[in-house]
Amino acid sequence: MAAQKPAHAPTPVPDRPHPDATRRSQRSRQAIYDAALALVAEVGYPKTTIEGIAARAGVGKQTIYRWWASKADVLLEAFLDLGEQAVRAAGEAAYAIPDTGDVAADLKVVLRATVDELRDPKFEAPYRALAAEGVVNEQLGREFVTRLLEPSLQLHADRLRAAQDAGQVRPEIDPRIGLELFVSPLAQRWLQHTGTISHAYTDTLVDYALHGLAPR
Numbered sequence: 001m002a003a004q005k006p007a008h009a010p011t012p013v014p015d016r017p018h019p020d021a022t023r024r025s026q027r028s029r030q031a032i033y034d035a036a037l038a039l040v041a042e043v044g045y046p047k048t049t050i051e052g053i054a055a056r057a058g059v060g061k062q063t064i065y066r067w068w069a070s071k072a073d074v075l076l077e078a079f080l081d082l083g084e085q086a087v088r089a090a091g092e093a094a095y096a097i098p099d100t101g102d103v104a105a106d107l108k109v110v111l112r113a114t115v116d117e118l119r120d121p122k123f124e125a126p127y128r129a130l131a132a133e134g135v136v137n138e139q140l141g142r143e144f145v146t147r148l149l150e151p152s153l154q155l156h157a158d159r160l161r162a163a164q165d166a167g168q169v170r171p172e173i174d175p176r177i178g179l180e181l182f183v184s185p186l187a188q189r190w191l192q193h194t195g196t197i198s199h200a201y202t203d204t205l206v207d208y209a210l211h212g213l214a215p216r
Helices: 022-044 048-059 061-067 069-090 102-118 121-136 140-167 175-192 199-211
Strands: none
Touching: 022 048, 022 069, 048 061, 048 069, 069 102, 069 121, 069 140, 069 199, 102 121, 102 140, 102 175, 102 199, 121 140, 121 199, 175 199
16 A cells, blocks of 8 residues: 655745724825815815714714714814925924024015915815804813914914014014914904905004004
8 A cells, every 4th residue: 555645834925914003094084184174175164074074084973973073173184284294294393483683584485484374275175164153162262372372373483583682673562462463363364354365464563563554
């Protein structure tokens, strides 16, 4: 009787790489951000729904509700992410107001960039939606101020304090009130459509704020 050949040991199957849950989660989040921003620009905030965002992003509604409580929360994070992308694209200098020694020139540069952003459709629709919703939704409004507006306002205040140290702004001026002289009129005109916004307009705001209205 012929001897049987020894059975070969099964060839080991290499381990398949496990799906990267973190990467998949981040892809889903980005798809949701993009969908929320796109829908608000296309149909407006009132007609934007969680169902619509989910369908546009290719995810289930439950995925969105696992991370956010409302469409306002989704849009706020999407808008913050959009801003962070813009900062990364512009480089680290975007985190600070320049200090060339000329406070008027520095503020004009920053406000001109703000005008360009406010007129960019990519930013305008979600920004308007969040600002409007924040008026009636106190919790969202506070979060909007804390996470979006306050860091920018702090940069303006810091620049005015530096100008005080350089003798370009009176030492008794409260920088937080001072910055409102040029930041708030721009916001009001843009939000309420009381007039056009332009580089010339914000240059004038800075001049009026720094030099006052009384004759000298």
